[in-house]
Amino acid sequence: MTQTQIIAARLALLAAILAAWALLPKYGVLDPRLLPPLGDVLAMLGKQLARSQVQEAIGVTALEVVVAFVIAVPIGAAIGVAAAEFEYFGQIFKPMLFYVFSVPKSIFLPMFILIFGIGFPQKVAYAAFSTVFIVIMSATAAVESVKADHVLVARSCGATKAQILWRIYVPSMMPVLLETLRISMIFNFTGVMIAEMYASRTGIGHLIANWGENFQMPELFAGVIMLSVVAICFNEAVRLLEVRVSKWRT
Amino acid sequence: MTAIEVDRLSHIYAGAEGGVPALEDISMTVEAGKFVVIVGPSGCGKTSLLMMLAGLRHQSTGTILCDGRPITDPDPSRVGVVFQEASLFPWLTALDNTEFPLALRGTPRDERRRRAEDMLNLVGLQGFGARFPHELSGGMKQRVSIARGLVQDPPVLLMDEPFAALDEQTRMTMGHELLRIWSKTRKTVVFITHSLTEAVYLADEVLVMSARPGRIVDRIAIDLPRPRTYEMMATDTFGKLRERIWQQIRKPEGTLS
Numbered sequence: 001m002t003q004t005q006i007i008a009a010r011l012a013l014l015a016a017i018l019a020a021w022a023l024l025p026k027y028g029v030l031d032p033r034l035l036p037p038l039g040d041v042l043a044m045l046g047k048q049l050a051r052s053q054v055q056e057a058i059g060v061t062a063l064e065v066v067v068a069f070v071i072a073v074p075i076g077a078a079i080g081v082a083a084a085e086f087e088y089f090g091q092i093f094k095p096m097l098f099y100v101f102s103v104p105k106s107i108f109l110p111m112f113i114l115i116f117g118i119g120f121p122q123k124v125a126y127a128a129f130s131t132v133f134i135v136i137m138s139a140t141a142a143v144e145s146v147k148a149d150h151v152l153v154a155r156s157c158g159a160t161k162a163q164i165l166w167r168i169y170v171p172s173m174m175p176v177l178l179e180t181l182r183i184s185m186i187f188n189f190t191g192v193m194i195a196e197m198y199a200s201r202t203g204i205g206h207l208i209a210n211w212g213e214n215f216q217m218p219e220l221f222a223g224v225i226m227l228s229v230v231a232i233c234f235n236e237a238v239r240l241l242e243v244r245v246s247k248w249r250t
Numbered sequence: 251m252t253a254i255e256v257d258r259l260s261h262i263y264a265g266a267e268g269g270v271p272a273l274e275d276i277s278m279t280v281e282a283g284k285f286v287v288i289v290g291p292s293g294c295g296k297t298s299l300l301m302m303l304a305g306l307r308h309q310s311t312g313t314i315l316c317d318g319r320p321i322t323d324p325d326p327s328r329v330g331v332v333f334q335e336a337s338l339f340p341w342l343t344a345l346d347n348t349e350f351p352l353a354l355r356g357t358p359r360d361e362r363r364r365r366a367e368d369m370l371n372l373v374g375l376q377g378f379g380a381r382f383p384h385e386l387s388g389g390m391k392q393r394v395s396i397a398r399g400l401v402q403d404p405p406v407l408l409m410d411e412p413f414a415a416l417d418e419q420t421r422m423t424m425g426h427e428l429l430r431i432w433s434k435t436r437k438t439v440v441f442i443t444h445s446l447t448e449a450v451y452l453a454d455e456v457l458v459m460s461a462r463p464g465r466i467v468d469r470i471a472i473d474l475p476r477p478r479t480y481e482m483m484a485t486d487t488f489g490k491l492r493e494r495i496w497q498q499i500r501k502p503e504g505t506l507s
Contacts, residue, residue, distance in 0.1 A: 150337070152306060152333070153331075153333060154354075156304050156306055156324050156331040156333075157350055157354055158327075158351065158355070159354050160354075163354055167353075168339070171339070171341045172341070247382070248340045248341040248382050249340070
């Protein structure tokens with residue numbers, strides 16, 4: 001199949017799904033109370049986006065996501081780089097990090113509520129906590145993707161430590177680092193949503209949980225679309241950048 | 251004129267049970283413009299020796315002089331190094347790889363472009379500057395490595411088994427190409443290899459090393475005429491020289507049994 005054909009097939013698949021969503025509930029094939037038709041959901045999405053309560057919730061959620069991300073990524077990256085670069089540090093801490101990484105982070109949420117109460121700090125702390133481990137793992141992998149041979153070649157060409165860092169480490173690590181950014185954002189977003197849905201007075205996650213409990217399906221699906229679009233856009237933007245800087249990796 | 255002078259160089263690796271002697275009492279002199287090949291079994295320390303000549307590793311005792319001055323750190327203006335396969339930076343094009351040593355020194359962009367292009371022409375890669383390493387064959391990658399080693403115009407070129415990962419045919423061609431480049435540039439070359447045929451074909455002089463500890467056990471002058479041709483490989487003289495190196499290399503095993 002050519003690239004155009006593949007893209008056409010993808011668009012056809014998307015159109016088919018949207019058409020099914022629009023038509024099946026309308027004609028009673030699917031229960032419209034559980035799956036409201038796409039048209040109703042989109043109309044509801046417009047209505048909700050116009051409400052100040054929803055706009056405020058979007059602001060809160062966005063701020064939580066950004067703050068948690070800005071906390072988790074540098075801390076995780078620093079620990080991950082240290083674990084890869086300093087042998088003893090890595091040998092001592094790596095097993096423990098791997099153990100904690102394998103535990104589902106959501107079981108710690110009640111502890112965060114007890115420590116921080118319900119609100120902004122609790123949600124940010126929990127999201128950062130659930131993100132930091134994947135950043136540590138990926139940062140370690142990024143450093144380990146730097147080839148010793150390349151460092152040796154650079155030294156033989158007279159490179160200083162700073163030049164090795166800038167001209168060898170950074171380009172070697174860049175594809176893995178962007179991948180890290182992308183994947184950790186998925187964890188981070190999930191963390192914020194779980195925290196908001198579990199116990200919160202505001203935020204999109206809180207609204208979605210409420211709408212679900214009150215059986216307000218058009219509102220619920222409007223919320224789902226809203227979040228999906230934001231998440232997909234971020235992911236794809238970083239992935240595009242990733243493809244651009246990893247051309248040489250094939 | 252002497253290009254490289256190694257005087258009573260020894261190296262001991264720190265091991266669990268005290269030091270492990272890796273190189274013992276290495277002394278050698280390489281005249282400017284000569285092509286010297288070092289052969290020896292795996293673990294004889296020939297790569298370690300080369301790393302020390304490049305200033306990338308420090309010996310325990312002894313001195314290395316290059317152009318009359320000691321080598322203690324990498325100095326690309328005196329010594330260029332060509333490594334084994336996969337030493338090109340995959341995120342840079344062939345031209346950017348070749349320019350790399352100049353870029354480190356902050357050479358103006360135009361000048362470094364020009365010199366890198368000259369070097370790519372010299373190694374027979376005109377028109378390939380924009381290619382990335384993954385778009386080049388194994389032989390072409392090593393040509394770029396040679397261009398990078400020569401771009402600062404150092405008097406000495408060190409080569410660590412540069413053709414070891416290539417197939418036999420490409421390897422022969424590259425050996426021949428290297429001699430062509432060498433005869434044009436008149437560099438002093440120290441070349442490490444496992445291949446005895448390659449050693450005899452390329453060298454003015456072959457140094458044979460023994461393993462554990464690494465020592466120079468023989469120096470063999472290769473007095474075949476230049477330019478060398480593939481036909482020479484079939485001659486008696488070539489076979490005898492090759493045989494003599496082989497006898498030296500297998501000797502330690504003989505004494506063991």
